[in-house]
Amino acid sequence: MKILGIESSCDETGVAIVDTTKGLLSHALHSQIAMHQAYGGVVPELASRDHIRRVIPLIHSALTEAKLSLNDIDAVAYTAGPGLAGALLVGSSVAQAFAWSHQLPAIPIHHLEGHLLSPMLADPVPEFPFVALLVSGGHTQIMLVKKVGDYELLGETLDDAAGEAFDKTAKLLGLPYPGGPHLAKLALKGDASVYELPRPMKHSADLDFSFSGLKTAVLTTLRKLEAQGEVTEQDKANLAASVQEAIVDVLGFKAIKAIKQTGSKRLVVAGGVGANLQLREFLQQQIHKLGGTVYFPPLHLCTDNGAMIAHAASARIKAGLVNLSEKKYDTSIQPRWELI
Ligand code: KG4
Ligand code: ZN
Numbered sequence: 001m002k003i004l005g006i007e008s009s010c011d012e013t014g015v016a017i018v019d020t021t022k023g024l025l026s027h028a029l030h031s032q033i034a035m036h037q038a039y040g041g042v043v044p045e046l047a048s049r050d051h052i053r054r055v056i057p058l059i060h061s062a063l064t065e066a067k068l069s070l071n072d073i074d075a076v077a078y079t080a081g082p083g084l085a086g087a088l089l090v091g092s093s094v095a096q097a098f099a100w101s102h103q104l105p106a107i108p109i110h111h112l113e114g115h116l117l118s119p120m121l122a123d124p125v126p127e128f129p130f131v132a133l134l135v136s137g138g139h140t141q142i143m144l145v146k147k148v149g150d151y152e153l154l155g156e157t158l159d160d161a162a163g164e165a166f167d168k169t170a171k172l173l174g175l176p177y178p179g180g181p182h183l184a185k186l187a188l189k190g191d192a193s194v195y196e197l198p199r200p201m202k203h204s205a206d207l208d209f210s211f212s213g214l215k216t217a218v219l220t221t222l223r224k225l226e227a228q229g230e231v232t233e234q235d236k237a238n239l240a241a242s243v244q245e246a247i248v249d250v251l252g253f254k255a256i257k258a259i260k261q262t263g264s265k266r267l268v269v270a271g272g273v274g275a276n277l278q279l280r281e282f283l284q285q286q287i288h289k290l291g292g293t294v295y296f297p298p299l300h301l302c303t304d305n306g307a308m309i310a311h312a313a314s315a316r317i318k319a320g321l322v323n324l325s326e327k328k329y330d331t332s333i334q335p336r337w338e339l340i
Contacts, residue, residue: 001074001317002066004059004098005310008051008091009083009111010137011042014306015058017066017073020314024121026065027307028058037176048086055094062306073104075324077313080108081334082138088333100329107313107322112139112339114308115270117148117315118297121307126295131264133255135279136271137163137178140251142207142258143340145268148319151340154258155207162247163273165211169218169243173236183240184276190234190241195221197246199253207254207261214246244278252282256290265292275302 002025007014016027032050036042063069078095081088092108099106116132119125131154134141140157160168163180170179175186197217200210221239225231251273259267267287273279274296287294301307316322 002068002072003075003077003107003310003313003317004062004073005109005306005308005313006055006059006076006078006091006095007111007114007304007306007309008055008087009079009081010087010304011036011047012304013051013054013058014304014309015055015062016306016310017062017068018307018310018314020317024307024311025068026062027305028061028065029305030054030058033178040171040177042084044084044086047084048090051087051090055090059094070098070102073102075099075105075107075313075317077107077109077309079111079114079309080332081111081337083111083335085333085335088335089331092331092333096329096331103327105322105324105326106329107316109309109312109316110337110339111304111309112136114312116143116145116151116268116339117312118270118301118308119268119295120315121301121311122295122298124295126266126268126293129264130266130268130295131255131258131262132268132270133251133258134271135162135251135269135273137161137167139271140209140211142254144262144264148315149321153340154262155209155254157209157211158201159210159212160215162209162211162251163271165214165247166243166273168215170240172215172218172222173240180273180276184244184278186237186240187244187278190237190239192238192241192245194238195242197221197242199246199250202250202253207258209250209254211247211250214243218243244276248276248279248282251279252286255283256286259287259290259292267292267294269294269296270302272303275299
């Protein structure tokens with residue numbers, strides 16, 4: 001069965017085709033980062049308009065790459081939430097209209113479930129159950145994934161998400177949007193031992209996080225440096241290295257705690273921050289020491305994409321969670337939507 005997947009929840013238009021037996025056949029992506037950069041963040045109205053412009057050509061690209069035509073598609077999956085309302089509506093309208101016109105099943109997918117299951121697009125595929133560290137721009141959660149559709153929340157951020165902490169501190173350092181990858185690049189030139197930044201909630205008894213104090217600490221450090229004279233590129237690089245180390249330290253510590261607590265030997269890391277190389281290295285080393293394995297999505301599928309949406313639909317179909325005979329067409333979306 002061939003599934004066309006559409007992602008349009010934020011600033012990436014992603015389209016992909018997944019075969020329920022053969023896996024990922026093709027994927028096409030357009031990132032709006034360059035367009036939003038001038039504004040220092042995502043402008044929702046511009047995002048929606050750009051999704052409209054890109055989605056149909058991307059569907060054609062994905063079909064061409066997979067050497068398929070629209071008539072070969074058996075089901076259409078799309079991100080129904082959470083995300084920006086206008087942006088989500090583009091994906092849901094296109095998916096539902098196409099599904100209706102070809103009388104195919106239309107499958108709404110939770111964006112975070114897409115991220116959560118995306119490490120299954122890599123090789124080797126993690127077996128259930130596993131602990132998942134879900135670290136995107138808007139979410140930071142630790143979950144116990146028992147099987148597809150059966151998730152238990154073990155801990156989450158009480159304020160900013162890890163990606164948000166990267167983005168907000170990067171902005172303070174004058175880096176372009178989205179800050180995470182830029183801050184990680186600058187950190188390579190820095191020395192993390194120069195500034196001691198806080199690790200909020202690292203030693204709390206639970207598996208929750210708090211990252212909002214980090215931006216205040218960075219702001220205070222910058223103010224102090226400004227009061228002493230000019231803030232040099234080296235100062236910024238040192239601060240970037242400290243920020244990255246603080247975030248990786250807390251994420252890693254709690255992820256390992258969850259592994260020990262659950263007795264699971266498998267950790268899956270998903271979401272945009274999963275592209276962070278320091279986080280990857282740290283977790284790989286630490287989990288290996290415990291005799292476990294850590295799984296990541298392929299690097300290019302860490303941030304938003306259509307492959308994870310088509311794949312989540314495929315996984316849900318295989319788990320018997322989708323009623324394929326239901327031909328109900330409804331473009332409603334859920335901008336706010338808890339996975340569990
Ligand atoms: O999962 P994602 O693409 O979008 C959401 O669903 O939110 O995650 C985007 C987040 C942004 O905060 C971005 O700065 C962060 O992932 N990110 C990174 C890296 N690449 C992306 N953060 C740290 N290091 C990276 N290399
Ligand atoms: Zn995402």
